[in-house]
Amino acid sequence: MIKATPPPECGWSPVRWGIRGPFGTTVFVYNQDSPVKVKLFAQLTTQDGSFLVARQKPAGGFTWSQVRGAEIIGWRPGSMPQLVAAATLKQNGIDPESDLAYISNIAAPAMVGAFQSGQGDYVQLFEPLVSQLEQAGQGYMVASFGEAYGTMPYTGFVATTEFIEEHPEVVQGYANAIYRATQYLYETDPKTVAAEIAPLFEGADVDLLAAAIARYREAGAWKRDLTMDATEFAKLQDLMIAGGVLDASKRAPFDAIATNRFAEAAAKR
Numbered sequence: 289m290i291k292a293t294p295p296p297e298c299g300w301s302p303v304r305w306g307i308r309g310p311f312g313t314t315v316f317v318y319n320q321d322s323p324v325k326v327k328l329f330a331q332l333t334t335q336d337g338s339f340l341v342a343r344q345k346p347a348g349g350f351t352w353s354q355v356r357g358a359e360i361i362g363w364r365p366g367s368m369p370q371l372v373a374a375a376t377l378k379q380n381g382i383d384p385e386s387d388l389a390y391i392s393n394i395a396a397p398a399m400v401g402a403f404q405s406g407q408g409d410y411v412q413l414f415e416p417l418v419s420q421l422e423q424a425g426q427g428y429m430v431a432s433f434g435e436a437y438g439t440m441p442y443t444g445f446v447a448t449t450e451f452i453e454e455h456p457e458v459v460q461g462y463a464n465a466i467y468r469a470t471q472y473l474y475e476t477d478p479k480t481v482a483a484e485i486a487p488l489f490e491g492a493d494v495d496l497l498a499a500a501i502a503r504y505r506e507a508g509a510w511k512r513d514l515t516m517d518a519t520e521f522a523k524l525q526d527l528m529i530a531g532g533v534l535d536a537s538k539r540a541p542f543d544a545i546a547t548n549r550f551a552e553a554a555a556k557r
């Protein structure tokens with residue numbers, strides 16, 4: 289088992305509202321001594337969004353047994369993509385520590401370059417990098433970690449409890465906007481959405497972005513109603529405990545760090 293401290297993306301600065309990040313962030317904040325506490329008020333994604341990209345297109349289709357003895361360029365120990373990758377491999381009868389080499393010391397911005405230069409047999413990436421490699425003929429998406437591992441609360445929006453109490457109308461307005469945006473993603477042609485978000489991805493091809501949006505939409509990656517489920521949240525904490533980033537005695541109660549009040553109201557609108 290990999291022992292790790294909470295990753296930097298799970299750190300917390302007491303900004304007031306509207307932070308999007310891993311659900312695990314709220315667990316770490318709950319267990320801190322700081323008087324600043326937060327609550328999730330909307331779930332954004334329903335699964336891990338990373339994919340396994342192979343250097344060669346597997347003849348006859350992909351099976352997880354093919355990664356035995358291979359090198360996978362992956363994510364830092366303790367990061368959510370690494371935890372999901374390890375759990376997925378174990379679900380498929382593969383020991384991530386002895387059956388393959390999971391390369392976890394390459395910085396995220398350098399992962400694609402390392403793969404392009406010849407390192408690794410596989411690389412674990414998010415969109416639109418996956419589509420970029422496919423478009424260039426330098427890689428082939430063979431598996432979705434999100435689909436393989438299963439549904440789980442992955443990213444969401446949080447606010448400090450103080451801000452929620454003092455400005456519920458602002459939080460509600462934010463939840464309403466997120467809800468409308470997710471409906472738009474599912475109801476609008478991916479190329480139209482891609483053209484609108486292209487300025488946020490400098491130099492990215494619109495068709496490439498459309499392919500990435502379509503892939504996530506087909507997987508049901510975005511939560512349609514924004515509400516959170518206590519059972520799914522417990523599954524997330526099980527993953528964190530198994531991955532060594534959360535002590536079993538430090539589980540956070542669902543009601544203490546999440547509220548569906550704003551998500552439910554947004555859906556009714």
